[in-house]
Amino acid sequence: MSVIETSGLGKQYRDIWALRDCTMAIPAGRIVALVGPNGAGKTTLLHLTVGLARATTGSVTVLGGAPAGSLWALERIAFVAQDVPLYGYLSVAEMLDLAANMNRRFDRRRSESRLSELGIALGHKVGKLSGGQRAQLALTIAFSRHPDLLVLDEPLSGLDPLARHDFMASLMIAVAEDGLSVVFSSHVISELERVADYLVLLSGGRVQVMGEISELVAGHATLSGPPVDAGRIAERFAVVQSQRAGRQAQLLVRTGNGQGALPEGWDSAEVTLEELVLAYLREPSACALPGPALVGLPSPKGTTA
Amino acid sequence: MTVDKPSAERGSADSGHTVSPINFRIDPRSGVPIYLQLVNQVNHALRLGHLRQGDQLPRVRDVVGSLSINPNTVVKAYREIERAGYAVGRPGQGTFIVATPRVTPAEKLNGLRRSLVRGWLSDAIAAGLDHDEITALFTAALRDSEIAIGSSEPGGTAQRDGQGEAVA
Numbered sequence: 001m002s003v004i005e006t007s008g009l010g011k012q013y014r015d016i017w018a019l020r021d022c023t024m025a026i027p028a029g030r031i032v033a034l035v036g037p038n039g040a041g042k043t044t045l046l047h048l049t050v051g052l053a054r055a056t057t058g059s060v061t062v063l064g065g066a067p068a069g070s071l072w073a074l075e076r077i078a079f080v081a082q083d084v085p086l087y088g089y090l091s092v093a094e095m096l097d098l099a100a101n102m103n104r105r106f107d108r109r110r111s112e113s114r115l116s117e118l119g120i121a122l123g124h125k126v127g128k129l130s131g132g133q134r135a136q137l138a139l140t141i142a143f144s145r146h147p148d149l150l151v152l153d154e155p156l157s158g159l160d161p162l163a164r165h166d167f168m169a170s171l172m173i174a175v176a177e178d179g180l181s182v183v184f185s186s187h188v189i190s191e192l193e194r195v196a197d198y199l200v201l202l203s204g205g206r207v208q209v210m211g212e213i214s215e216l217v218a219g220h221a222t223l224s225g226p227p228v229d230a231g232r233i234a235e236r237f238a239v240v241q242s243q244r245a246g247r248q249a250q251l252l253v254r255t256g257n258g259q260g261a262l263p264e265g266w267d268s269a270e271v272t273l274e275e276l277v278l279a280y281l282r283e284p285s286a287c288a289l290p291g292p293a294l295v296g297l298p299s300p301k302g303t304t305a
Numbered sequence: 306m307t308v309d310k311p312s313a314e315r316g317s318a319d320s321g322h323t324v325s326p327i328n329f330r331i332d333p334r335s336g337v338p339i340y341l342q343l344v345n346q347v348n349h350a351l352r353l354g355h356l357r358q359g360d361q362l363p364r365v366r367d368v369v370g371s372l373s374i375n376p377n378t379v380v381k382a383y384r385e386i387e388r389a390g391y392a393v394g395r396p397g398q399g400t401f402i403v404a405t406p407r408v409t410p411a412e413k414l415n416g417l418r419r420s421l422v423r424g425w426l427s428d429a430i431a432a433g434l435d436h437d438e439i440t441a442l443f444t445a446a447l448r449d450s451e452i453a454i455g456s457s458e459p460g461g462t463a464q465r466d467g468q469g470e471a472v473a
Contacts, residue, residue, distance in 0.1 A: 031375055060324050172369035176376035194331070194339065194374045214338075272336065 008058030033196035089129025133165025225266030
C-alpha cells in the first residue's frame with residue numbers, strides 16, 4: 001500500500017509553480033524525510049497531502065488510494081504545522097478538550113498519560129510552555145487521534161538539541177508502538193540517518209531524489225583517482241558531483257547495482273547520507289529516482305538513470 | 306514490515322521491571338550503519354559474557370526511546386542476530402539469547418599472545434617496523450589467511466565475527 005501517491009502533481013500560486021510534475025509512491029510503514037532548500041516545495045507538498053491546498057495539476061491520494069482531503073483521509077491523518085498552532089491562552093487540559101471536541105477519534109487517556117510521562121502539567125497555560133513542551137503537546141494531540149499517517153512540517157525547527165532528541169524519541173516510540181507511517185520535513189540532515197528510512201529530496205519544486213535510504217547510500221560511491229580517467233568514469237556512471245585537484249579527481253557517482261572494475265589507480269569509498277544529500281543539493285540538475293516514478297513525468301529532465 | 310514485532314511487544318509493556326543486561330550506544334561519526342553498530346555490540350557482549358543464554362535483548366521501544374532511532378533499524382539488527390543463531394524472537398515477549406559463541410579459554414588466549422609477542426612481533430620490531438606498519442602488516446596477513454581458509458568455515462551459527470561480513 002502506498003501511504004502517499006502522486007501523479008503529475010503540481011501547484012501554482014499566481015504565476016509561480018511551487019511544485020510541479022511530482023510523481024511518487026511512498027510505501028507504508030516508513031519514516032520519510034522530506035528535505036530540500038527553502039522554497040523547494042516541501043510545505044506545498046505536505047499541504048496538498050493533508051488537504052490544506054488543492055492541486056493545480058495532477059492528483060494525490062493517501063493511505064491506499066483515498067483522495068487527499070476527503071473526510072475518510074482526514075480522520076486517519078494527523079498534521080502538525082510548522083508554527084505548532086496551539087492556543088496560548090488555554091490551559092493544557094482545555095487544549096485537550098478542544099482537540100477531543102474537534103476530532104471523532106481522540107484518546108484522552110493516552111494524551112494525559114503521555115503528558116504526565118513528559119512532566120507537562122494539565123493546569124499549565126499553553127503560552128507558558130517551553131518550545132520543546134509545546135512541540136511535545138502538539139505531538140501528543142496528534143498521536144491521540146491514532147493516525148495511520150502522521151505529517152510533520154519542520155517539527156525540529158526552533159528546538160534545542162535536547163528537546164530535539166526528546167521529541168524524536170517520543171516520535172520513534174509511537175512508531176514502535178503503533179506502526180504508523182510518518183512524513184516529516186527537515187533542514188537538519190545530520191540527524192536524518194538515525195530516524196528516517198525513506199528520503200524525498202525536493203528542489204525547485206521538483207522531486208530530485210527519492211528512495212529507501214539504505215538503497216540510496218549503497219547505490220552511490222565516491223570514486224577518486226587520476227584525473228585523466230575521470231572522463232571514462234563519467235561515461236560509465238551518472239556523476240552527481242565532481243571535484244578535481246591537480247593529481248586527483250573525486251567523483252560522487254551513482255553506481256546503482258554495482259561498480260565493477262575501476263581503472264588503475266582508482267579507489268571507491270562509501271558515502272554517508274549527509275554527503276549524498278549535500279551533493280545533490282549542490283547539483284540541482286542531477287537526480288536519482290526509482291524506475292516506475294519516471295514513467296509519469298511529462299518532461300523528463302536530465303534523468304541520470 | 307515493522308508492525309508485527311512492536312505491536313506484539315505492547316502486550317508486555319507494563320512488565321517494565323525486566324531490565325536488559327546491556328545498553329546500546331550509537332557513534333554517529335563511525336560511518337558504520339546504525340543497525341550494524343547494534344549487531345556488533347551484541348556480538349561483543351556475547352563474547353565478553355555480558356549476555357548469556359536466556360537474557361532478553363532491550364525492547365525495541367526502549368532502544369528507540371533512549372537513542373531516538375528508527376524502530377525498523379532495531380528490528381533489522383535483531384533479525385540479523387536471530388539469523389546468526391544467537392537469539393530468538395518470541396511474539397508478545399521480546400528477543401532472547403539462545404546461544405553464545407564458542408569462547409576460547411583464557412589460557413589458550415594467553416599462550417597465543419605470548420607466542421605472538423616472543424615470535425613474530427619481536428622479529429618485526431627488530432626489523433625496524435613501527436606501530437602503524439606492524440598493524441597494517443598484521444591486518445593484511447590476517448586477511449590473507451581468512452581468504453585462504455575461506456568458506457571452509459562450518460555453517461557459522463556458533464562462530465561469527467560481526468566485523469562487516471554480516472552486511473550481506
